Amino acid sequence: xxxxxxxxxxxxxxxxxxxxxxxxxxxxxxxxxxxxxxxxxxxxxxxxxxxxxxxxxxxxxxxxxxxxxxxxxxxxxxxxxxxxxxxxxxxxxxxxxxxxxxxxxxxxxxxxxxxxxxxxxxxxxxxxxxxxxxxxxxxxxxxxxxxxxxxxxxxxxxxxxxxxxxxxxxxxxxxxxxxxxxxxxxxxxxxxxxxxxxxxxxxxxxxxxxxxxxxxxxxxxxxxxxxxxxxxxxxxxxxxxxxxxxxxxxxxxxxxxxxxxxxxxxxxxxxxxxxxxxxxxxxxxxxxxxxxxxxxxxxxxxxxxxxxxxxxxxxxxxxxxxxxxxxxxxxxxxxxxxxxxxxxx
Amino acid sequence: xxxxxxxxxxxxxxxxxxxxxxxxxxxxxxxxxxxxxxxxxxxxxxxxxxxxxxxxxxxxxxxxxxxxxxxxxxxxxxxxxxxxxxxxxxxxxxxxxxxxxxxxxxxxxxxxxxxxxxxxxxxxxxxxxxxxxxxxxxxxxxxxxxxxxxxxxxxxxxxxxxxxxxxxxxxxxxxxxxxxxxxxxxxxxxxxxxxxxxxxxxxxxxxxxxxxxxxxxxxxxxxxxxxxxxxxxxxxxxxxxxxxxxxxxxxxxxxxxxxxxxxxxxxxxxxxxxxxxxxxxxxxxx
Amino acid sequence: xxxxxxxxxxxxxxxxxxxxxxxxxxxxxxxxxxxxxxxxxxxxxxxxxxxxxxxxxxxxxxxxxxxxxxxxxxxxxxxxxxxxxxxxxxxxxxxxxxxxxxxxxxxxxxxxxxxxxxxxxxxxxxxxxxxxxxxxxxxxxxxxxxxxxxxxxxxxxxxxxxxxxxxxxxxxxxxxxxxxxxxxxxxxxxxxxxxxxxxxxxxxxxxxxxxxxxxxxxxxxxxx
Numbered sequence: 001x002x003x004x005x006x007x008x009x010x011x012x013x014x015x016x017x018x019x020x021x022x023x024x025x026x027x028x029x030x031x032x033x034x035x036x037x038x039x040x041x042x043x044x045x046x047x048x049x050x051x052x053x054x055x056x057x058x059x060x061x062x063x064x065x066x067x068x069x070x071x072x073x074x075x076x077x078x079x080x081x082x083x084x085x086x087x088x089x090x091x092x093x094x095x096x097x098x099x100x101x102x103x104x105x106x107x108x109x110x111x112x113x114x115x116x117x118x119x120x121x122x123x124x125x126x127x128x129x130x131x132x133x134x135x136x137x138x139x140x141x142x143x144x145x146x147x148x149x150x151x152x153x154x155x156x157x158x159x160x161x162x163x164x165x166x167x168x169x170x171x172x173x174x175x176x177x178x179x180x181x182x183x184x185x186x187x188x189x190x191x192x193x194x195x196x197x198x199x200x201x202x203x204x205x206x207x208x209x210x211x212x213x214x215x216x217x218x219x220x221x222x223x224x225x226x227x228x229x230x231x232x233x234x235x236x237x238x239x240x241x242x243x244x245x246x247x248x249x250x251x252x253x254x255x256x257x258x259x260x261x262x263x264x265x266x267x268x269x270x271x272x273x274x275x276x277x278x279x280x281x282x283x284x285x286x287x288x289x290x291x292x293x294x295x296x297x298x299x300x301x302x303x304x305x306x307x308x309x310x311x312x313x314x315x316x317x318x319x320x321x322x323x324x325x326x327x328x329x330x331x332x333x334x335x336x337x338x339x340x341x342x343x344x345x
Numbered sequence: 346x347x348x349x350x351x352x353x354x355x356x357x358x359x360x361x362x363x364x365x366x367x368x369x370x371x372x373x374x375x376x377x378x379x380x381x382x383x384x385x386x387x388x389x390x391x392x393x394x395x396x397x398x399x400x401x402x403x404x405x406x407x408x409x410x411x412x413x414x415x416x417x418x419x420x421x422x423x424x425x426x427x428x429x430x431x432x433x434x435x436x437x438x439x440x441x442x443x444x445x446x447x448x449x450x451x452x453x454x455x456x457x458x459x460x461x462x463x464x465x466x467x468x469x470x471x472x473x474x475x476x477x478x479x480x481x482x483x484x485x486x487x488x489x490x491x492x493x494x495x496x497x498x499x500x501x502x503x504x505x506x507x508x509x510x511x512x513x514x515x516x517x518x519x520x521x522x523x524x525x526x527x528x529x530x531x532x533x534x535x536x537x538x539x540x541x542x543x544x545x546x547x548x549x550x551x552x553x554x555x556x557x558x559x560x561x562x563x564x565x566x567x568x569x570x571x572x573x574x575x576x577x578x579x580x581x582x583x584x585x586x587x588x589x590x591x592x593x594x595x596x597x598x599x600x601x602x603x604x605x606x607x608x609x610x611x612x613x614x615x616x617x618x619x620x621x622x623x624x625x626x627x628x629x630x631x
Numbered sequence: 632x633x634x635x636x637x638x639x640x641x642x643x644x645x646x647x648x649x650x651x652x653x654x655x656x657x658x659x660x661x662x663x664x665x666x667x668x669x670x671x672x673x674x675x676x677x678x679x680x681x682x683x684x685x686x687x688x689x690x691x692x693x694x695x696x697x698x699x700x701x702x703x704x705x706x707x708x709x710x711x712x713x714x715x716x717x718x719x720x721x722x723x724x725x726x727x728x729x730x731x732x733x734x735x736x737x738x739x740x741x742x743x744x745x746x747x748x749x750x751x752x753x754x755x756x757x758x759x760x761x762x763x764x765x766x767x768x769x770x771x772x773x774x775x776x777x778x779x780x781x782x783x784x785x786x787x788x789x790x791x792x793x794x795x796x797x798x799x800x801x802x803x804x805x806x807x808x809x810x811x812x813x814x815x816x817x818x819x820x821x822x823x824x825x826x827x828x829x830x831x832x833x834x835x836x837x838x839x840x841x842x843x844x845x846x847x848x849x850x851x852x853x854x855x
Contacts, residue, residue: 006730006731006734009702009730009733009734009737009746010727010730012702012747013702013706013730061435067434067435067438069438115614115617115618118618118621119617119621120621121377121434121435122371122377122434122569122573123573123617123621125377125434125438125569126566126569126570126573126613126614126617127614127617127618129566130566130610130613130614131610131614133566133606133610134607134610134611134614137604137606137607137610138607141603141604141607195706195707195710195711198699198703198706198707198710199707199711201696201698201699202696202699202704202707205696205697205698205699206694206695206696206697208658208690208694209690209694209695209696209765210696211677211678211679212656212678212679212682212687212688212690212694212766213682213687213707213708213711213765213766213768213769214679214682214683214687214708214711214712214769215679215711216677216679216680217679253562253565254562257442257446260438260439260442261439264439294453294454295450295453295454296450297446297447297449297450298446298447298449298450298451298454300443300446301442301443301444301445301446301447301448301449301450302443302447303443304439304440304442304443304446305425305440305443305444305447307439307443308429308432308436308439308440308443309425309428309429309440312436
């Protein structure tokens with residue numbers, strides 16, 4: 001009995017973190033888009049950046065339960081940071097500049113995390129929003145450096161690793177974004193399945209008990225907030241690098257609010273929500289923008305209202321059911337070649 | 346200097362009328378309503394249509410704006426908001442932001458994106474000069490109206506039967522329910538009334554705050570500051586917070602125009618860190 | 632309290648029993664007086680640090696992680712205690728020390744058959760067991776049990792009581808309980824708290840015989 005239970009526990013814990021066939025299929029398809037949709041690089045690239053941005057929010061909202069309307073602060077800071085270092089030739093190599101921008105955003109995340117620790121949902125909302133609005137004001141104030149309302153212009157991004165130039169069709173730009181997204185995803189996935197990630201879910205579920213079993217709640221939240229800020233920063237830097245432009249609207253409330261929508265569409269707390277949400281959101285945006293380009297915001301609002309009234313849990317239930325069905329299907333497909341091979345022997 | 350103070354007070358009074366409805370909804374149902382500014386905008390546009398297009402006198406336009414937005418608020422409350430009270434804060438935020446987006450786009454569609462001005466009667470334009478202080482007549486009117494409203498509100502809350510029910514419900518909804526107070530109805534009426542006040546504020550403030558489709562987004566943070574800094578346990582807290590905010594904002598924009606609203610945000614964050622329950626909240630707040 | 636003691640704290644409602652636990656574990660701060668654990672002053676120590684010092688508690692009303700499974704919950708506590716709680720890279724369950732200990736605790740608290748279910752859907756008796764298991768998984772030298780049997784239906788009660796009595800002898804246990812059967816069968820020393828003050832303190836039979844205790848407490852119990 002003892003050893004059976006022990007085996008079961010060990011097997012369960014291992015299985016928990018294993019890549020499922022569906023996940024592998026997801027990423028195979030994601031990379032296949034490079035060859036499947038050669039004319040759509042721009043929207044694909046935007047989707048990848050949005051997905052990374054949403055992933056960063058999922059870490060704090062879905063896993064740690066912090067409601068934030070200020071994720072744009074990190075996105076924007078890193079966006080300007082990467083634009084400025086390229087413009088003034090401080091860091092010419094885009095990859096290095098990207099990492100530096102992410103670190104800058106993470107540093108801001110670390111500092112502001114202490115502001116977010118205390119207080120209710122509303123206070124957190126206000127403080128996160130306030131921070132991003134403040135940064136927007138600062139960027140506006142120092143328009144001689146940031147270009148103010150006209151945006152940061154004259155950014156010249158060098159080829160990645162000295163070899164891959166950002167071409168006109170956006171091919172290299174998209175591949176670059178997709179690879180960064182994938183690496184960040186693997187990292188986030190690792191974090192979520194670690195003891196640290198589990199402790200975050202515990203803190204979200206019941207902070208009182210979390211402290212009572214010895215979890216330093218405060219430091220866990222600081223850590224995840226910093227990490228999330230870093231990822232958001234990478235997303236912002238990618239946007240600047242691939243468009244060679246950065247404007248004040250990176251700090252806007254709309255950006256943070258849209259991000260919430262993206263994450264809600266895809267569902268929180270299982271990492272893929274941000275990615276799937278980004279894809280759906282971009283498709284939706286593309287479709288509606290073709291119908292009524294100016295009043296796109298109205299439909300976004302309608303989607304939000306309907307989602308809430310229909311019940312988020314119910315929608316997540318459907319998504320989970322769809323996921324289960326897909327998982328079964330891919331498992332069957334994955335099993336078939338093996339069976340085929342064994343039959344032939 | 347004193348002119349700034351005067352303008353700041355007028356601005357603050359206006360903010361109070363705009364935001365006090367929000368403080369009640371937050372205190373009563375612990376409901377985060379980011380769409381409050383949309384009702385203010387509705388009041389503003391209502392007045393624009395009435396006064397500019399239909400030629401209704403300004404003095405009549407204001408009460409109509411109040412009534413229209415109150416009815417609108419009540420309608421929304423009964424049909425949509427009631428379904429969201431019991432949901433988590435995240436849902437409330439999403440829901441009300443969605444409403445804001447829809448309102449912004451809808452107004453943009455029907456009224457155009459340019460800034461609107463209400464035609465103010467000639468009698469209200471110009472300035473008085475008292476002891477060398479330039480006081481705009483219109484701002485004086487705002488102070489008078491908002492001041493009277495504040496006093497009336499305070500009396501209503503402390504003296505009438507409805508006021509005491511409302512205070513009981515804010516204090517502890519569960520106990521209030523147990524005492525036979527219909528908290529839902531109290532809330533519905535208060536929500537409608539608060540929306541009406543916001544509409545009135547929007548109508549009065551169109552001249553000072555500017556009125557365009559992005560109004561609810563632009564001033565959302567201001568309303569929230571009033572409520573979070575002032576606390577939700579009384580109306581005096583939000584009142585003083587509004588006045589301070591008004592003076593601070595006007596002075597900030599006058600003395601350090603380049604920094605814009607930076608000062609206000611910085612102060613807000615400092616206050617919220619220092620006293621998460623609000624500057625004027627009772628220290629024993631739950 | 633002595634090492635390995637089985638100490639029960641009883642008293643009428645509102646006597647301050649739970650408040651006492653809240654003070655010990657650092658949820659509340661004392662207005663006067665100091666708190667000592669094994670000769671060390673811990674009055675200014677944060678709650679999660681007190682856990683590391685060897686003190687863990689359960690809650691009168693369940694405080695569980697409803698979205699996790701019992702296996703995850705216990706795994707969390709164990710890895711937290713073994714110092715890998717901040718480890719963000721290693722996947723849980725790759726260390727055999729952790730796995731072994733999880734298994735041991737799951738079996739000790741009879742949770743094996745439900746270990747993969749969400750905590751929220753467990754029967755109340757199992758949740759109660761998990762409540763103690765989480766505290767126990769901190770490997771405390773002092774375990775504070777706040778009314779562990781409260782509200783557990785009769786059918787599930789026996790399993791719970793047997794588990795509590797089978798707690799290892801090296802763990803000191805402070806038990807708060809209204810169930811007198813459990814108190815008198817379990818404790819080797821009983822303190823009676825009335826109106827926030829220590830009223831009587833002694834061995835179970837002494838306390839049971841004490842006429843004053845009978846008057847304020849047991850008397851009430853009989854009439855009620």
